[in-house]
Amino acid sequence: MINRRRFLAVASGCVIGAASGASGATTGGFPLVDIGSLKRFDKDGISEEFLQNDFFVIRYQGNLYAASTTCPHMGNILYRDPSDDTRILCHGHESVFTPEGLAVVGPASSGLVRLGITVNAEGHVMVNPNKQFPQDKWDDKGSCLVIEKTKS
Incomplete structure (x- = not known):
């Protein structure tokens, strides 16, 4: 589900591209x-910190994720629980998600969409909102960064 802000950004880009006579592949979103x-x-x-970009940044058990702030159930905006920051x-609809993004309570039947995340040559973490990983793609390269091995 696309939210209003993303829709307007994409629509504006399409209009500008068409008006400038763009042809061929777009650089996308x-x-x-x-x-x-x-x-x-x-x-x-x-x-x-990055809610204005429509994603959370989550470090959990040695991994770093960028997860969409849009609920996979009906597209509502998500927020961190003020009484339990995990x-x-x-x-x-009162769905609850773990830091990993798993749906554990409520009607959401799938986990949060993760966004592409990499480290550039300067050591900065870069999030790619155009690259999305639904729960069944969480094992794909680029869906998280392994920062450290978790100790048992």
């Missing part, structure tokens, strides 16, 4: 988002 040095993500947690909530 949204620019990469530089979320800073990998070193700044040194503790587990769910960051809401959960993501949907106010619309």
